[in-house]
Amino acid sequence: MGEQSGFKDKWSRCVDCGQAFLFSEGEQRFFWSKGLEKPKRCPDCRELRKRTLARAHHG
Ligand SMILES: [Zn+2]
Numbered sequence: 001m002g003e004q005s006g007f008k009d010k011w012s013r014c015v016d017c018g019q020a021f022l023f024s025e026g027e028q029r030f031f032w033s034k035g036l037e038k039p040k041r042c043p044d045c046r047e048l049r050k051r052t053l054a055r056a057h058h059g
Contacts, residue, residue, distance in 0.1 A: 007032070014042035016049075 003034040011020050021042035031038060039046060 012038065012040075014045055015040045016045040017042060 007025040009025050010023045010028070012023045015021055018043055023038060028038070039051065
């Protein structure tokens with residue numbers, strides 16, 4: 001209910017490296033619009049993970 005207009009910048013903690021990262025209002029809106037869960041990892045770890053997965057796909 002009515003949560004979609006209540007986005008505010010939030011701090012989260014990365015499950016991989018443990019550093020705090022900002023989950024910005026714009027990102028929250030993006031994640032919400034895609035029906036995604038909020039990120040558990042900082043942008044650095046997300047990027048690293050993406051690359052690792054991409055490489056795993058190539059074999
Ligand atoms: Zn991290």
